[in-house]
Amino acid sequence: MHETIKKIELRNLQIDDYKELKNSMMEAYSELENSYWKEHHIEKLLAIFPEGQLVVLVDGKVVGSALSLIIDYRKVIANHTYAQITGNYSFDTHNPQGEVLYGIDVFIHPKYRGLRLGRRLYDARKELCEQLNLKSIIFAGRIPNYIDYKEELSPKQYIEKVKQKELYDPVLSFQISNDFHVKKIMKNYLVGDTSSNEYAVLMEWNNIYYDENPNLINLKKSVIRLGLIQWQMRPLNNLEQLFEQAEFFIDVVSGYGSDFALFPELFTAPLMADYNHLSEADAIRELAKHSEPIRKRFQEYAISYNINIITGSMPYMENGILYNVGFLCKRDGTSEMYTKIHITPNESLHWGMKGGSQIKTFDTDCGKIGIMICYDVEFPELSRLMADEGMNILFVPFLTDTQNGYTRVKHCAQSRAIENECYVAIAGCVGNLPKVNNMDIQYAQSAVFTPSDFAFPSNGIKAEATPNTEMTLIVDVDLDLLKQLHEFGTVRILKDRRHDLYNIKKLK
The missing domain is CATH 3.40.630.30 (Gcn5-related N-acetyltransferase (GNAT))
Structure with a gap:
């Protein structure tokens, strides 16, 4: 190290x-x-x-x-x-x-x-x-x-x-x-x-792009490659086994030249098996002790594999309060934390989690992005605020136990892509954990969604993973298409809002 x-x-x-x-x-x-x-x-x-x-x-x-x-x-x-x-x-x-x-x-x-x-x-x-x-x-x-x-x-x-x-x-x-x-x-x-x-x-x-008689050279990178990791929940003996599995996937998606690697929400849950004799609230607080070492190791991976890593989410204790957070580990060696704003009834009842209070976007070497954890994507105001700040890609790490829950995440994510004229990438966990209370089953189909206009797929789905199968999904998204959509789309949702009648703003 x-x-x-x-x-x-x-x-x-x-x-x-x-x-x-x-x-x-x-x-x-x-x-x-x-x-x-x-x-x-x-x-x-x-x-x-x-x-x-x-x-x-x-x-x-x-x-x-x-x-x-x-x-x-x-x-x-x-x-x-x-x-x-x-x-x-x-x-x-x-x-x-x-x-x-x-x-x-x-x-x-x-x-x-x-x-x-x-x-x-x-x-x-x-x-x-x-x-x-x-x-x-x-x-x-x-x-x-x-x-x-x-x-x-x-x-x-x-x-x-x-x-x-x-x-x-x-x-x-x-x-x-x-x-x-x-x-x-x-x-x-x-x-x-x-x-x-x-x-x-x-x-x-x-240089395969060499042109002996060039008319114009486009110097700005517009195509961004996303690497989504559909993570299989499996028993893990220790933290190093989690790192070994995570590094495998990071190596894979970086090997394909991905600019981002996206992990799912609470993909570290298998480590809770050691604490299954405790109550759910105590077990997840024990899991939270691993979060800072995980952030440090993922930051090392971001550097050594030259890729921006969105670490999904994990429990995090701050001043005695339990949050659901993740980290954007950039390949320049810096990192930033994001927090789940809206806590589900299950997270509140069984774990005593609290929601965060900061809505923000992140500047990266591939432009401005937004990150929302699972349930947050079902609240359209958050992504609209991010779109107003210039977000082009919204990343949504999620964890759903049933197909009903996944359907809510999927269709809300598709709506966010259309109404905010942006790309939305979602990645979830699959499999089951019979020895971890309150985390026993998972259902997921990771995907990348697009706006709905002629330059994009007619169904607004750029790519989808196989449901309930561990795999990666490598997807290219073109930011120049978003620029054209903003100005010349069949409809121009962001430009045609009636600010004279309504507006959305942050209170903090």
Whole structure:
């Protein structure tokens, strides 16, 4: 486990970052002598191509970087050395009219490896390549483990074994896993790189959106991918088993490039089996003791899997009062709590839960979202207030024991999507827990609902999971379609309200 991380940030490099950049680079390349860029090198890069220089920060400290140039394709595919491609470290080879984003350096401080920060830098490079309408990303990668095999394997044989996963190379294996393919092998690329025997592998990632004659490049991301987790209630021996199952699903949905992972309401309930000898009220208060450790672990998952996680909900004690809360764990390392506003009669009677008092929306790297827990979606005023604040996606973790309860959640969620011109994603638990009082059966069919107009499915259902089956649901939603709906829809619900007759406002 890494020490507690409060915030991760990926941004463009600034000259004020130089001291921390140098220190992290020296740690990353400790086996190479004088392995850091001088300050005048960084100043030059920032002068000629500032958007191509990226850094990743952990709690305000620079722990990694990706540096790039734009270079002519014909120069890149010809045999070259590191000194030649960088203009003998003058960077005079940079050509804003070139076709290739050439990576001249990527590193992560050893202390912060294992958090997939390098993957973030590569993803940012790919986005930049697309935004600048460049043909591809190319670089010459080291093969630092080749030194252990140079007597028995040629570079070509070594590369093939790494590609077949018979051998592992910390650089080449990483590049291959990031969709780069081998173009050629080059000798004498980097003087002094003895671990690679001075070989380098020229690798390329192709931009499938490249247009040789572009008319317009859309720089703003509009399609957001949602990963819904329909969670199977099953006996769990301990908290680590819950983490193991949760991480499996987070890994799955992040592997498909999801921007959000949504867990159901009270999916942690299996842990109450240990307290089934207590009253329902006492048992759920014991379960509440796990909530803060769960938040911390899910925040680590959000960072390492580069995904925003909505943790469903769990019991939470504050000043002696029991609430039903969840956490939005963002991939930048921050988190925010949301609270169920409306408590069901069952929650009040058996558990003594109280409702929260804060109605809010959340800013994310995919726009503004809202989160409401189960019963809250049956009160239309809440989502209307969120829509007035600019919400585009409403997430509803729920838990219903019968099909009647699910029907209420489903149809109210569909109504919220139509009346607020937004997407609504719902995720629930399935299965049963015979050894947990008041939580014995569940019914769910997770889904994503849309407004009802020509740009959307005619029934307002983007996708649905199989009822009562553990599974994930991966769904893309297009925010640009919402913008068009607001302005040019067949009906314009948000714009056509009669504010001269009625209005809704928060009292707090």
